[in-house]
Every structure is written in C-alpha cells, then in structure tokens.
Amino acid sequence: MATTTVEPKARKRRQKTRTKNISSLPAILVSKLTASQIDLTPGKEHVVCPDCTCWTPITGVLGTPLLVPHHTTPYHDSTTTPRRCSSSNRRIILDTALDAWRADLAERTEVSATVASRRPTKVLPKPKTSTVPAASQLTPSPLSAEQVRRVFRQHQERCPACMGEATDRAGQTLPCRDGERLAVTFLRLLRQEPQRQAVREFFARERRRFDRVYAAAAPTRQARWSAVLPAVRNADQLRRAVPQGAHPTEGPEVPAGHLVPRQAAEQPAIGQIKCGHCGATESSLVDAVAAGWCLITRRPHCGRCANRFPAWARTSF
Template sequence: MAPSTDVACKRKRRTRTKNISALAPLALSSLPNNQIELTPGAEHLVCPACKTWCPITGMGGTTPKLVPHHTDPAGTLDTRWCANTNRRITADLTVERWAAQRAEVAAEAGARRPTRVLRKVPTPAVPALSQLRPVEPTADSARAAFEQHRVRCSVCAGEVRRCRDGQRLYVEYLWRQNQEPKRLREQAVERAARGVEERALTRTAPAVRAKAWKDVGRAVDEADTARREPLAGARPPIHGIEVPEGDRPLPQGRSAEQTLANNPVRKRRPS
C-alpha cells in the first residue's frame, strides 16, 4: 500500500553519507542574512535552487554540506533530488557576525515601517433642529413674545379682541407668571445646595493638600538636599578671559586717497 501524500514523512536532519556534490562550494556570506540560520544545533539555509529551508550537516567539522533534499510530496514516485544535494558550504561567516547583521537588518526594517496612524477625533455631528432643546421660557420671555405679537398683529392691537395666536401667547404669559414664584424658589434651593457643597470642599481642601504633602514631603526634602550637595568629582566652573569694560575703540577709517593708492587694479589718472 502506497503511503499517503497528505502527510510528509519524517526525514533525517543529519545524514552520514560521504557523497559530495561536484558544484562549487556555497559561501554563507553570499546569501542574504534572512536566508541563513546559524543557531548552534539548528543550522539551516534557503537552498538557492529549490528555495526551501534545508539543514546543514557537519557544521562543526571540516566538510559542512547541505543534506539530500527534494521538494516533492512524500510518497511521490520517481522523485528527483535537488541539484544542491550534498553541496559543500564555506563557513566564512561566524555566528556572532551573523547575529550582528540580523540585528542591523531588524533595526533598518523597523525604521522603514510606517508609524502608527493616529486617527483624527471625529467631529461630533450637529444635532437637527428637532433635537435641539430650547431654553425654558420664563414670565418675562412669554410677555415679550406676546407684546411682539401685538405690535405685528392688527387684531390684537386693541384690548378687547385677540386672534388665535395672540390668545395662546396671552395664556402662556399668565401661566408663566403664576409659575414664576415656584421657579424662583427652586433656583434658590439649587443655589443653596451648590453653596453647601462648595463650602464643604473648601473646608476639606487644606486637609487633603496637607496629606498629599505629607506623603511626598520626605522625597522632596531628600531631592533638595541632594541638589545642594556638590557632585563627587565635579570640576569647578571654567572662567573665561577678563573682558575690558568701557567703550570699544573704533578703527580709524582710510581716506579716499589711501584707498585709490592701495588698489592694484584701479589707478588714479594723473591730473
């Protein structure tokens, strides 16, 4: 019965064959760093021919080489070995140098990665007109609305007759006027409660602040003491050269005659 092709057979990681490929030795330094694994006991590399990870046998000996390998699934008939089977490896790269190169490559790759995108805080949606909560009208605002309507309406201009809107605004004004004392009492109670809460916070604030200073006072004192003490081995401040005080003497300017006489190109014409 032929073995199943779904599960790969376990292969030997270290072969003991003495066969050596006729191809030229493959230098480790010629391969990219990310295609080499030189961890002691788990040496691997990517085969240049079949592009698969293959173990390296005899890494600690005199003739390291790639193990026999192929890319066909397990159980495939008439399989063919890869061209780099038993190819010698030139170990011209130490483990320390390989680890240092990998660290450098990782740092460069990290620098090339884009930074995290900080999403902009979305602007809150403006509520619709139907969602807006109007300010609660008072007796004064109801009276102002009724007076404004009387100015614009010819029916409500007199004191006897009122239109439908004028009658509604007048009833609203009377009801708000009757409810005004109750609203003022509720506001007074709310202000009194807020005042009691603020006075309580004012009384407890010094105690809370004193407790906070007590918790960190020792650390602050130690930091102040350490800052006042001179550092061990510190050098005295370097003083520069003494700068003379007073006005700086200005250099004496040259006359036009001296300038023309010293100019080698422009000569003064004889008179």
C-alpha cells in the first residue's frame, strides 16, 4: 500500500489569541534589538520576528509577553501556501523602558535625516548648447545642381509614389508633386550652371583687380595724410587752448555796423523809441512812459495802439 505525504498547512489564524502554549525557543531580548525593529507604542506593540522577519504583534504585555502565532508569509500573500512560523508563542523579555526606546528612536531618526541631508547628490553636467545665430548673421549658400540631385535621389528612395507603389482606388499610380518639383529645380540649375560659373569668375576677377588698385594707391593716401596731419594737430591744440564757454579770440566779429538798406531805414535814430505797430516814435524813454507807452509781446507800443490789446497783455516799461 503506497503512502502519500501531505504537506502540512497552517490553520486559520484567530483574531484574538488565547493560549497557554509557550515556545521552547529561547526568549527574545528587546535590548538586543534596534529601535527600528520594535514598536513599543502602548496598544500597538509589534516586533520584527527573528525567523520570518515579519512585523508580528506582541500579546500579554502586562503579563507574559509572547509573539502571537503567525505565518511565515504575510496574510495577504495568496501565491504561496501559508506555513506557521517556528517563533509563534515565543517569549519576549521587555527589558527596555518606553522612554528610552522613544529617545533612541528619535535619535536614530534625526541621525538618519542628517546623514541623508549630507549625502551628496549626483551632479548632472549641463548640456552645452551652441548659440543660434541671428537671421542677419546667416550667410546664405547658393543652391547647386549637385545638392539638389542628392536630395532628389534620397526622395526617390523613400517616396512610394516615385517608386510606383502608391495607387488610388482605381489602381492608377499617383504622381509625386515633390519629386516633380525637385526634378524641375535640378534641370533648371543644371541649365543655368555655366552662366552662374561665369558670373562667379567675373566677380572673382573684379575683386582681385580692386585689391591691386587699393594696394597701389596706399602710398598716395599715406602721403596725403602725412601732409594734413600737422594741420589737424594744430587745430586740436588751438581748440584745447580755448577756455570753456568762451569764443575764440581770433574768430571774426559780427559786422553789426553794416546793415542792408531796408534794415537801415527801419532802424530808429539813437535814443528814439519806435512803436512796433504803427511806427510812431518818441525821443526818449521818459517821454514814452509819460505818453502811456507799453510793452506788448516784448515790443514797444504807443498808447493808442496799446489800448487795442487787453490789460493782461500790456506790460509797463
């Protein structure tokens, strides 16, 4: 008769553990555990099981502290068959005070946070990007027939219409507008290439001729500048010798005594005052003030002409 070996399975875990069984394994000392491996919060006492490394509740804290019966895998893990851990109902000796555990946990948390802040971060090099030139700094390069030919060949290798594979619903081959435009451009540049080459050669010859003429005229320009340079230096010295705000003493005076005939006819005699409106004159300023003359827009007016303007526009001498 053949015998079959049945793999033992754990029983359903109870919500509340009430048992007098105690494991024969040696008791676990809390003082030998780190502060991060145990939780002594009142009502939520847990410890990391030394066998299965799972967080396991502690029962009987006020009497005989024990590890509650538990499985070797988390209860929500349904991929494996649950097995009972060998440290179930194992005694725990709480030889660490609650305040000491809290202080140790706070110190370890602070130290780990400080270490994490001191840990250097990886410095990523900033990618070097080239500066894009402005539109005014771009130098356009003229198209050549060879460049357009290469682009046209690349287009023919990738375009289904140029290879005859693109068809419409009726089965007719569709034309390629881009390929046709490139072919027309290539033929036009190929036809204009001799003329373009002649123009380039002409400009190259003119540039060389201009360079020769400019180089030949260099001694003449140098001689002219050498002749003018002393006069320029003398003018700079005279300008620096003039005081700030004064006019040059050697400059010509304004011919104030020489007037044109019209200005001489309109100019009154010395000591006379002429009305700016009617042309009447007075022999002196005292006579003009006595006759009621006034200034209107900074010009003298007789009393009769001044009465035609409002009072706010008249100003006495």
